[in-house]
Amino acid sequence: xxxxxxxxxxxxxxxxxxxxxxxxxxxxxxxxxxxxxxxxxxxxxxxxxxxxxxxxxxxxxxxxxxxxxxxxxxxxxxxxxxxxxxxxxxxxxxxxxxxxxxxxxxxxxxxxxxxx
Amino acid sequence: xxxxxxxxxxxxxxxxxxxxxxxxxxxxxxxxxxxxxxxxxxxxxxxxxxxxxxxxxxxxxxxxxxxxxxxxxxxxxxxxxxxxxxxxxxxxxxxxxxxxxxxxxxxxxxxxxxxxxxxxxxxxxxxxxxxxxxxxxxxxxxxxxxxxxxxxxxxxxxxxxxxxxxxxxxxxxxxxxxxxxxxxxxxxxxxxxxxxxxxxxxxxxxxxxxxxxxxxxxxxxxxxxxxxxxxxxxxxxxxxxxxxxxxxxxxxxxxxxxxxxxxxxxxxxxxxxxxxxxxxxxxxxxxxxxxxxxxxxxxxxxxxxxxxxxxxxxxxxxxxxxxxxxxxxxxxxxxxxxxxxxxxxxxxxxxxxxxxxxxxxxxxxxxxxxxxxxxxxxxxxxxxxxxxxxxxxxxxxxxxxxxxxxxxxxxxxxxxxxxxxxxxxxxxxxxxxxxxxxxxxxxxxxxxxxxxxxxxxxxxxxxxxxxxxxxxxxxxxxxxxxxxxxxxxxxxxxxxxxxxxxxxxxxxxxxxxxxxxxxxxxxxxxxxxxxxxxxxxxxxxxxxxxxxxxxxxxxxxxxxxxxxxxxxxxxxxxxxxxxxxxxxxxxxxxxxxxxxxxxxxxxxxxxxxxxxxxxxxxxxxxxxxxxxxxxxxxxxxxxxxxxxxxxxxxxxxxxxxxxxxxxxxxxxxxxxxxxxxxxxxxxxxxxxxxxxxxxxxxxxxxxxxxxxxxxxxxxxxxxxxxxxxxxxxxxxxxxxxxxxxxxxxxxxxxxxxxxxxxxxxxxxxxxxxxxxxxxxxxxxxxxxxxxxxxxxxxxxxxxxxxxxxxxxxxxxxxxxxxxx
Numbered sequence: 001x002x003x004x005x006x007x008x009x010x011x012x013x014x015x016x017x018x019x020x021x022x023x024x025x026x027x028x029x030x031x032x033x034x035x036x037x038x039x040x041x042x043x044x045x046x047x048x049x050x051x052x053x054x055x056x057x058x059x060x061x062x063x064x065x066x067x068x069x070x071x072x073x074x075x076x077x078x079x080x081x082x083x084x085x086x087x088x089x090x091x092x093x094x095x096x097x098x099x100x101x102x103x104x105x106x107x108x109x110x111x112x113x114x115x116x
Numbered sequence: 117x118x119x120x121x122x123x124x125x126x127x128x129x130x131x132x133x134x135x136x137x138x139x140x141x142x143x144x145x146x147x148x149x150x151x152x153x154x155x156x157x158x159x160x161x162x163x164x165x166x167x168x169x170x171x172x173x174x175x176x177x178x179x180x181x182x183x184x185x186x187x188x189x190x191x192x193x194x195x196x197x198x199x200x201x202x203x204x205x206x207x208x209x210x211x212x213x214x215x216x217x218x219x220x221x222x223x224x225x226x227x228x229x230x231x232x233x234x235x236x237x238x239x240x241x242x243x244x245x246x247x248x249x250x251x252x253x254x255x256x257x258x259x260x261x262x263x264x265x266x267x268x269x270x271x272x273x274x275x276x277x278x279x280x281x282x283x284x285x286x287x288x289x290x291x292x293x294x295x296x297x298x299x300x301x302x303x304x305x306x307x308x309x310x311x312x313x314x315x316x317x318x319x320x321x322x323x324x325x326x327x328x329x330x331x332x333x334x335x336x337x338x339x340x341x342x343x344x345x346x347x348x349x350x351x352x353x354x355x356x357x358x359x360x361x362x363x364x365x366x367x368x369x370x371x372x373x374x375x376x377x378x379x380x381x382x383x384x385x386x387x388x389x390x391x392x393x394x395x396x397x398x399x400x401x402x403x404x405x406x407x408x409x410x411x412x413x414x415x416x417x418x419x420x421x422x423x424x425x426x427x428x429x430x431x432x433x434x435x436x437x438x439x440x441x442x443x444x445x446x447x448x449x450x451x452x453x454x455x456x457x458x459x460x461x462x463x464x465x466x467x468x469x470x471x472x473x474x475x476x477x478x479x480x481x482x483x484x485x486x487x488x489x490x491x492x493x494x495x496x497x498x499x500x501x502x503x504x505x506x507x508x509x510x511x512x513x514x515x516x517x518x519x520x521x522x523x524x525x526x527x528x529x530x531x532x533x534x535x536x537x538x539x540x541x542x543x544x545x546x547x548x549x550x551x552x553x554x555x556x557x558x559x560x561x562x563x564x565x566x567x568x569x570x571x572x573x574x575x576x577x578x579x580x581x582x583x584x585x586x587x588x589x590x591x592x593x594x595x596x597x598x599x600x601x602x603x604x605x606x607x608x609x610x611x612x613x614x615x616x617x618x619x620x621x622x623x624x625x626x627x628x629x630x631x632x633x634x635x636x637x638x639x640x641x642x643x644x645x646x647x648x649x650x651x652x653x654x655x656x657x658x659x660x661x662x663x664x665x666x667x668x669x670x671x672x673x674x675x676x677x678x679x680x681x682x683x684x685x686x687x688x689x690x691x692x693x694x695x696x697x698x699x700x701x702x703x704x705x706x707x708x709x710x711x712x713x714x715x716x717x718x719x720x721x722x723x724x725x726x727x728x729x730x731x732x733x734x735x736x737x738x739x740x741x742x743x744x745x746x747x748x749x750x751x752x753x754x755x756x757x758x759x760x761x762x763x764x765x766x767x768x769x770x771x772x773x774x775x776x777x778x779x780x781x782x783x784x785x786x787x788x789x790x791x792x793x794x795x796x797x798x799x800x801x802x803x804x805x806x807x808x809x810x811x812x813x814x815x816x817x818x819x820x821x822x823x824x825x826x827x828x829x830x831x832x833x834x835x836x837x838x839x840x841x842x843x844x845x846x847x848x849x850x851x852x853x854x855x856x857x858x859x860x861x862x863x864x865x866x867x868x869x870x871x872x873x874x875x876x877x878x879x880x881x882x883x884x885x886x887x888x889x890x891x892x893x894x895x896x897x898x899x900x901x902x903x904x905x906x907x908x909x910x911x912x913x914x915x916x917x918x919x920x921x922x923x924x925x926x927x928x929x930x931x932x933x934x935x936x
Binding site for chain 1: 118121122125126128129132133136137150151152154155156157158159160161162163164165166167168287288289293297841842843844893894895896898
């Protein structure tokens with residue numbers, strides 16, 4: 001159940017850092033790294049926890065925004081990027097981008113602990 | 117040891133963050149910083165406005181004197197009720213910023229030549245052009261003038277404070293969408309930015325000469341002055357001027373003296389130029405306006421109508437607003453970026469504008485002692501030139517510095533550092549009324565408060581640039597129209613070409629006194645109108661400019677319709693603004709058909725000629741005849757002119773639509789019809805017409821195969837986002853109309869605001885514009901009027917007092933502004 005804890009804390013800390021909007025968007029990379037150091041898991045699991053923490057947070061927040069907005073903006077952005085105008089793909093891409101950064105940071109955290 | 121994988125994964129993390137934090141090149145432009153852009157707490161998702169947003173609120177701000185109540189109706193139009201005027205403008209600024217901040221600032225970046233700062237060096241040509249034309253210089257002149265006017269200074273500052281109050285309240289994640297896309301941040305507003313924006317309007321409406329004067333010079337050199345005159349005449353036979361023909365004009369106060377050496381130094385002299393503005397104002401920037409007196413309406417009260425034709429953009433140039441204070445109660449279209457209402461009505465009167473189209477921008481050919489441009493020859497003596505530095509910041513690159521010599525005429529726009537292939541060391545100074553100290557929006561400020569005809573006349577007399585036809589109607593049954601601006605008293609052809617600048621003989625000799633500007637009040641025919649045609653016939657004592665500056669045909673059809681109409685209702689006026697009848701085609705179709713030998717046509721050609729024959733002369737969406745006629749006529753024009761133009765290496769303007777038509781109506785043996793490339797053969801207009809049909813038929817068959825022969829599909833009207841991003845634009849709109857028609861809706865240009873005001877005791881007004889009140893592409897109010905606009909539907913305006921607003925069912929939100 002360690003992985004669930006890691007996912008929840010990763011997401012929670014990323015959300016809290018995100019509230020401070022003067023901080024850069026990638027601040028969660030540091031918190032995900034720290035979580036991974038503190039809750040030690042094997043590299044694969046650490047990556048997964050880091051990835052899912054941010055994937056769920058970002059995709060979830062994007063989904064909430066998008067539903068309230070009735071897809072007005074996401075449909076446009078998904079043409080600009082270009083993702084074929086699909087808001088679903090855009091939400092997934094949002095989650096994956098956040099997830100990858102967080103997952104890699106968590107992976108580094110996991111290796112740091114092992115190296116001691 | 118896990119040091120290697122640690123370093124590797126750490127590096128990967130940092131690398132990915134850097135990549136996602138960088139604007140990457142993508143197909144000519146750049147991506148946003150993707151990590152930032154996609155971040156739901158910082159990036160674009162924050163701009164996804166909930167569909168059920170509650171716009172109500174209590175806002176506490178510094179600098180307010182009293183309480184301001186704003187009721188927002190169901191179309192998101194704010195109705196501002198303030199206890200004093202400055203508070204009203206403060207809140208207008210706040211609301212403009214809240215709904216249109218990116219657009220307002222972007223427009224000033226364009227006007228001030230600062231696009232390179234946010235986009236990069238690819239926009240340097242635009243920036244250099246605007247700097248060297250003197251846009252910043254002109255804004256400074258007007259600002260300095262308005263600083264001396266306490267009432268206007270306070271107005272501009274209150275407005276600016278309101279804009280800044282909103283900008284200061286913005287959290288980083290709340291900045292508009294386009295800032296995130298292009299990756300920059302809003303900066304503070306200032307009254308200077310309003311003056312820059314107004315310079316842009318002056319450029320859009322009077323800046324055509326910055327390109328056309330140079331091209332006309334090329335055409336004059338290429339064809340010779342005599343042939344040039346035939347292609348670009350001063351007056352057209354079918355003109356129906358704004359001021360009816362036969363009106364007597366007073367003796368002119370200024371009789372401009374024609375320079376003695378005009379034939380050798382001006383008409384005959386060769387100064388070539390390939391200069392082209394990177395942003396050329398649309399030749400048909402124009403508009404319709406008219407007012408009918410009570411004698412022609414069902415109610416017995418006047419009706420005033422206006423539809424300014426401009427580039428169609430999202431977010432729209434216009435923002436609808438009501439401003440109610442103890443001094444005035446005014447409704448209409450405002451400019452985000454400027455205080456007050458620009459086109460609209462109040463409790464007593466209504467007004468509207470169209471562009472005058474007069475030439476107020478000229479070039480002078482300067483002689484400098486050497487390339488340092490420190491002294492120039494003027495009236496026989498070497499005269500010191502001041503220098504002005506314009507520093508253009510370029511994103512990711514060193515600054516570009518423009519060093520401009522300032523002459524008695526104005527800035528030297530073209531010199532050795534800013535030249536074109538054939539200007540060959542020429543120094544061209546630009547003189548433009550927009551760069552002289554003006555009164556900015558004071559005219560509109562006073563029109564907002566005008567109670568009657570005298571107030572209207574006083575308000576408009578302050579207006580200098582861009583020259584406009586101000587139409588007027590009052591509840592007391594006065595109607596009037598006046599062409600007002602700082603117009604130069606010119607001799608015939610003055611300033612149509614580059615002028616010698618070594619002495620004062622070619623300089624402007626004075627501004628026409630305002631009471632000599634064309635105007636008419638309560639004419640016998642019961643209506644006044646303008647559609648950018650020449651304001652007066654040739655009996656007017658001043659030179660107006662080349663006829664091709666003045667669209668001819670909309671004015672004819674408007675006056676014909678208004679003459680016929682009686683017992684008029686606002687609904688009739690809605691139909692009139694949407695009228696797609698093409699009076700040019702009415703005159704040109706018979707000419708085309710006379711010159712065709714039907715026996716010589718093949719089956720396809722015959723089919724298309726039959727479509728034109730049976731056409732109802734309307735540019736309605738599904739009319740095929742409109743498309744076929746246009747292709748045939750364009751093809752005929754190309755046949756007649758192409759051979760005459762093709763040897764010129766320099767850009768030259770194409771003759772305007774009336775030139776060929778009027779010549780063929782006058783004279784069936786038209787000299788230009790001969791193809792100069794076939795010396796052994798003398799082509800007639802009939803030969804040209806037959807070739808034109810053959811060529812057009814090939815094109816028409818292609819259109820038919822791609823199912824775009826219907827006029828509306830062929831024309832393909834769209835409303836582009838200011839950045840021309842298709843996803844943020846509205847494409848393929850189902851609307852007819854076009855050039856020469858009252859509904860002047862072209863592909864990207866047309867009626868940017870339609871307004872009908874019925875001056876009954878309780879004013880009845882209808883409006884619509886191709887946009888929406890909220891500039892945020894993530895709002896459902898972003899483009900909410902576009903479909904109604906395309907369908908010719910109007911919104912009935914809510915014009916009520918504060919007590920009624922508080923109770924009105926259509927007022928959905930209430931915002932209070934108080935001092936903190």
